[in-house]
Amino acid sequence: MATNKMKAPASDTKEIVDVPWAYRETVDRLSPGGRYIDMGTDVDSPWVPFGDGAAIKHLMFDVRTNTYSNILWMKGPGTIGTHLHRGTVTMVTLTGSVRYLEYDWVGTPGGLILEVPGEAHTLVTEHPEGCKLFGWMNGPIDFFDAEGVYADTVDVWWMITHYETYCKENGIPLNPKLYL
Amino acid sequence: MATNKMKAPASDTKEIVDVPWAYRETVDRLSPGGRYIDMGTDVDSPWVPFGDGAAIKHLMFDVRTNTYSNILWMKGPGTIGTHLHRGTVTMVTLTGSVRYLEYDWVGTPGGLILEVPGEAHTLVTEHPEGCKLFGWMNGPIDFFDAEGVYADTVDVWWMITHYETYCKENGIPLNPKLYL
Amino acid sequence: MATNKMKAPASDTKEIVDVPWAYRETVDRLSPGGRYIDMGTDVDSPWVPFGDGAAIKHLMFDVRTNTYSNILWMKGPGTIGTHLHRGTVTMVTLTGSVRYLEYDWVGTPGGLILEVPGEAHTLVTEHPEGCKLFGWMNGPIDFFDAEGVYADTVDVWWMITHYETYCKENGIPLNPKLYL
Amino acid sequence: MATNKMKAPASDTKEIVDVPWAYRETVDRLSPGGRYIDMGTDVDSPWVPFGDGAAIKHLMFDVRTNTYSNILWMKGPGTIGTHLHRGTVTMVTLTGSVRYLEYDWVGTPGGLILEVPGEAHTLVTEHPEGCKLFGWMNGPIDFFDAEGVYADTVDVWWMITHYETYCKENGIPLNPKLYL
Numbered sequence: 001m002a003t004n005k006m007k008a009p010a011s012d013t014k015e016i017v018d019v020p021w022a023y024r025e026t027v028d029r030l031s032p033g034g035r036y037i038d039m040g041t042d043v044d045s046p047w048v049p050f051g052d053g054a055a056i057k058h059l060m061f062d063v064r065t066n067t068y069s070n071i072l073w074m075k076g077p078g079t080i081g082t083h084l085h086r087g088t089v090t091m092v093t094l095t096g097s098v099r100y101l102e103y104d105w106v107g108t109p110g111g112l113i114l115e116v117p118g119e120a121h122t123l124v125t126e127h128p129e130g131c132k133l134f135g136w137m138n139g140p141i142d143f144f145d146a147e148g149v150y151a152d153t154v155d156v157w158w159m160i161t162h163y164e165t166y167c168k169e170n171g172i173p174l175n176p177k178l179y180l
Numbered sequence: 181m182a183t184n185k186m187k188a189p190a191s192d193t194k195e196i197v198d199v200p201w202a203y204r205e206t207v208d209r210l211s212p213g214g215r216y217i218d219m220g221t222d223v224d225s226p227w228v229p230f231g232d233g234a235a236i237k238h239l240m241f242d243v244r245t246n247t248y249s250n251i252l253w254m255k256g257p258g259t260i261g262t263h264l265h266r267g268t269v270t271m272v273t274l275t276g277s278v279r280y281l282e283y284d285w286v287g288t289p290g291g292l293i294l295e296v297p298g299e300a301h302t303l304v305t306e307h308p309e310g311c312k313l314f315g316w317m318n319g320p321i322d323f324f325d326a327e328g329v330y331a332d333t334v335d336v337w338w339m340i341t342h343y344e345t346y347c348k349e350n351g352i353p354l355n356p357k358l359y360l
Numbered sequence: 361m362a363t364n365k366m367k368a369p370a371s372d373t374k375e376i377v378d379v380p381w382a383y384r385e386t387v388d389r390l391s392p393g394g395r396y397i398d399m400g401t402d403v404d405s406p407w408v409p410f411g412d413g414a415a416i417k418h419l420m421f422d423v424r425t426n427t428y429s430n431i432l433w434m435k436g437p438g439t440i441g442t443h444l445h446r447g448t449v450t451m452v453t454l455t456g457s458v459r460y461l462e463y464d465w466v467g468t469p470g471g472l473i474l475e476v477p478g479e480a481h482t483l484v485t486e487h488p489e490g491c492k493l494f495g496w497m498n499g500p501i502d503f504f505d506a507e508g509v510y511a512d513t514v515d516v517w518w519m520i521t522h523y524e525t526y527c528k529e530n531g532i533p534l535n536p537k538l539y540l
Numbered sequence: 541m542a543t544n545k546m547k548a549p550a551s552d553t554k555e556i557v558d559v560p561w562a563y564r565e566t567v568d569r570l571s572p573g574g575r576y577i578d579m580g581t582d583v584d585s586p587w588v589p590f591g592d593g594a595a596i597k598h599l600m601f602d603v604r605t606n607t608y609s610n611i612l613w614m615k616g617p618g619t620i621g622t623h624l625h626r627g628t629v630t631m632v633t634l635t636g637s638v639r640y641l642e643y644d645w646v647g648t649p650g651g652l653i654l655e656v657p658g659e660a661h662t663l664v665t666e667h668p669e670g671c672k673l674f675g676w677m678n679g680p681i682d683f684f685d686a687e688g689v690y691a692d693t694v695d696v697w698w699m700i701t702h703y704e705t706y707c708k709e710n711g712i713p714l715n716p717k718l719y720l
Contacts, residue, residue, distance in 0.1 A: 012231070078192060414548075472578075475574040
């Protein structure tokens, strides 16, 4: 128990091992279940326009904790204006490159970006093909206009509405897999 | 306020907008701060062997909530034996392919895998080049041997020890960025 | 916006103010909803025996995050043997007193106890009437026997089974309010 | 393992059992540690006025997740005007009584109140002695004035500033225990 003796997976047997787990029926009855969501196509979730030069592919909505996941696609050089995070962000650069005017690094594919509550910053991509950013976010994000006047708050409810409005307008059935 | 009027980012001005945020000094004083962690090279974090055919690149440790992030690299066809999740997993397939013996989907690049507490499953890659999986995990994972006997529990403390032991043995300085 | 100008609640009008919240219908459709759970009687949840000298009143089960809430009632002087926390605990002493053999404080009514991942400790009450502890817990707790041998893990699934087994044996209907 | 065989604590030995936990040194080095915070006196944290008829005793600030804990004391009949929750609230009625204009229950001592993202409601106490409410909150709360105009957002940064400003004005040293 907890002796860190394990230097490799305890088993590499390519078969299902019957582990002593007494709650299987309870899990089957009460768990929403894990799932696989395809991000590479539009089968599970469409690209929903976010202004002229960007789009969002919504991947997960958790209304109990105000958590949501998506890919933000900036289709060419562009900016997401200064916004303020009330919660946390975990983001992976999938394609292109991205940076913040406030920081000195440039995110490239295989870059992990962590953001924490209380940060306000301005997202820029200068890559000719923009960027795709996978994000896993908790809590709201406050957006401001170019004069610094509060404009709107984006959180799980905004995201759901963004997704559902587009689906309804385009005759796309809502995908229950996206709702945790 | 909260009228979902925002169809595009409130500002696309490529300059830092002075948002009315009264707590900047407090954030500077108390926040651990966001950060950028390079996953594409060994600069921020080395590949630490996990058995003969796999390795882990550790990216983030949060000891307050038992949350951790890493890339699991399986270098060729192989198996991570049946294990039981006590918490949640968010995983993105970066390269190759992966599936679970218990489920009917195959994860490919751009695939998002969500796992929830109470699931036990057996991870397999049959891709000739294996797979790289980005993972963001909360809570412990119980591992069992090929006979279904409990072997060890992997959580943030196991992960930290896995990382630090390898670094010490190889004269690699610990990277403070990885500790949230 | 966020200038900390608010030294008092923005409104103390004893009437419902129509706030500009665009997502009311979506919330009604998708949110599990807030709720009130009575802890003072057995109406919402019975006392379920936990050995001879203790009982647990289960209050909330969240299977998505392995979070659970309950009151632990120790009916007189007694001990909960050494156990190891994988996640977090927030506990309020409601009656009596409690301490841990490992620490130097004694918890009395109005005492807030915070516990974090990786702590192992031994809970003792020496109060003639024992104690009642309100707890809000995330993640599993590993229990060991008097020889330090691993015995069992308590988490949301154990808690649900503890509650449901007792209810079934005693003809008490399961209370859907307890399942978030 | 995980067979729910445990009907009582695995051990009731009133002594510290040496559990096989390999990470003790790592925990000692990296964990912020659990702690006990006295809510019954002003020793750990003072009552900070929140308008004329209310006060807040701050208990915990977690800036990494925007989580905070406190006691809200309404000193007599009164109202906290309509506000909107972006995150979750876990609240225990300690004294007096409390209700929301929007719901049909009345919270009394020993009552557990759960709130989830997207709820807007108006808190009222009609008890001659008001109420004391222990709360554990994640994420921001938006406040509106009597005309429904957005006034301010309360989150962990507001709470820290509320606490620290009062302490500085009154020569009370900041208590490091409150900062997780």
